[in-house]
Each structure stands twice: as C-alpha cells, then as structure tokens.
Amino acid sequence: MYTVRSKLQYSIMHLLTIFLAGVLLLRFSEASSPKGEKSIMVMAASSLTNVLPEVAAAWKSQGGYDVKFNFESTSRLAQQIVAGAPVDIFFSADSEWMSYLGGRGMINTASRTALLSNRIVLIVSSDSTFAPSSPGEISSPRLKHLALAGEFVPAGKFARAALKSEGVLEKVQEKIVNADNVRAALQWVAKKEAEAGIVFQTDAKVEPRVKVTFVFPEASHPKIEYPVAVVKGSKNSEAAIQFLKFCQGNKAKKIFEAAGFTVLTK
Secondary structure: OOOHHOOOOOOHHHHHHHHHHHHHHHHHHHHHHOOOOOOOEEEEEEEHHHHHHHHHHHHHHHOOOOEEEEEHHHHHHHHHOOOOOOOOOOOOOOHHHHHHOOOOOOOOOHHOEEEEEOOEEEEEEEOOOOOOOOOHHEEEEEEOEEEOOOOOOOOHHHHHHHHHHHHHHHHHHHHHEEEOOHHHHHHHHOOOOOOOOEEEEHHHHHOOEEEEEOOOOOHHHOOEEEEEEEEEOOOOOHHHHHHHHHHHHHHHHHHHHHHHOOOOOO
16 A cells, blocks of 8 residues: 555655746736636646536636636645645545645645545547456556556556556556556547556546446445645635535535536535
8 A cells, every 4th residue: 555654755856846836826826816806726636627617617606706726636736735835725636645734734624525536447549449348358468558647646546556456456567657647647548649547437538539448346446535625824715615615515516426426525
C-alpha cells in the first residue's frame, strides 16, 4: 500500500514548479474577476473537469458567486496548496491526500465531507478488436502499452491496487506508461497511443473515442471516495461553505449522478 508520508519525496525542481504554478494561479485569480465581484477558487481532481462547472453554473443561476477552477491530479493540487497557492475549496479524488493536508492544518476539518464515489474501469479505443473482459486477459501479448495515472495519483493508486489484487500487476508492470493525471491516460487511449488504460468510469463516459470492456471489482482496491473541504486561509470561506452545501443538495446530486458518480451524502 502506498503511503504519502513515507514515499513522497520532493525534488528542488518539482517544488519550484509547484511554487510557480501557485504564482500563476494567483495572477489568474486576480486578473479574471471584475473588480468588486466575489468569486471562489476551487482546486479539483481532473476527473471532475466536466461535472463541477455544471454544478457551479446551477449554483450561480440561483444567485451563487462565480466559481473558478484549477483541475489537475489530486497529488499535484495538494502540493500546490502546501506551497501556498490561493484556493477556497479542495476536491480530492481520495481520502489520503485530503488527510495529508489535514495533518498539516491546511483544511477546515469541520467542513470536510466525503461527497462522491466512483469505479475504475479498463478502457480501449472505441474501434479496438482487443477487448479484455476480465483482469486476467490484460496480460495478453496484444497489449503493448497500459496507460495509468502516476503511482501517487488516486486513479493510478487504485488501478495498481486492483491489478495487484487480481494477480496481474507483475505481468504488466513493464507495459505500464505513467500519465500526469487520469485525463491524460484517457487521452492516450483515445488517440490510440496506448492499447488500453485504467481510468474512472466517469472519465470514460465523457470520451466517445473509448469504450469500457470491464469494471474492476470494488473489493479489488481501497474504497474510492472524493472528500471535499474548505481550505484554511480561504478569503471567501462563507461563500465556499455555501457552495459546499449546494454540492450536497438535490440539484447537484442529479448532476453528479448523470455524470456517473455515486453521491455519498444525503
């Protein structure tokens, strides 16, 4: 089992990249809002790229503030937050990275809630004749490249855990190609740069150039949860809490479910 605390090591160049990303995000935040107009900044896992703007639009139509987004891998976003990037809300694709921030006193723990769940699936290009129907078939000689998100990215961690549980990780280890985030892995398969990939089912749903060949058993990997919380130091914490409450309401629930997510909160 991968642990953030024991295996995550930062290089100087990586930290510099994170710092610069935070600076650019700050400039974007300052430049993109009309003076005097309130807005909130949300950092969210890349698997939420399509659905969260829909939720935000529904909230704004009811009088809510403008919502700006930064979508990336959960691991990279957490590091940006540690580096001081300005943000009001963090949507993580696993509990471990949210706890990583919580352990550093960087989130409002009272606001933390497990909002969504997902499934991981094997995908191939939509016209592929190679269509494994079970984990055991992934080790076929026909598979040359298996696209996964990186090992510290939630989708990548869940994928590796499932492959290990099903007894095929060692057989395909040399075929794995690591993407920065789950959407990048999705695109490699869509563009036929990899014969197959493992992504969240909600990612597969938004890309017509791929098809799902099977869903991994839930018991084969840790429970998938998307926790969300207001970040300490938020300049718009009241509006951020209001948006989180909206995300737990019936209107947002319908949007999340239509996108293929399971809503965990009532």
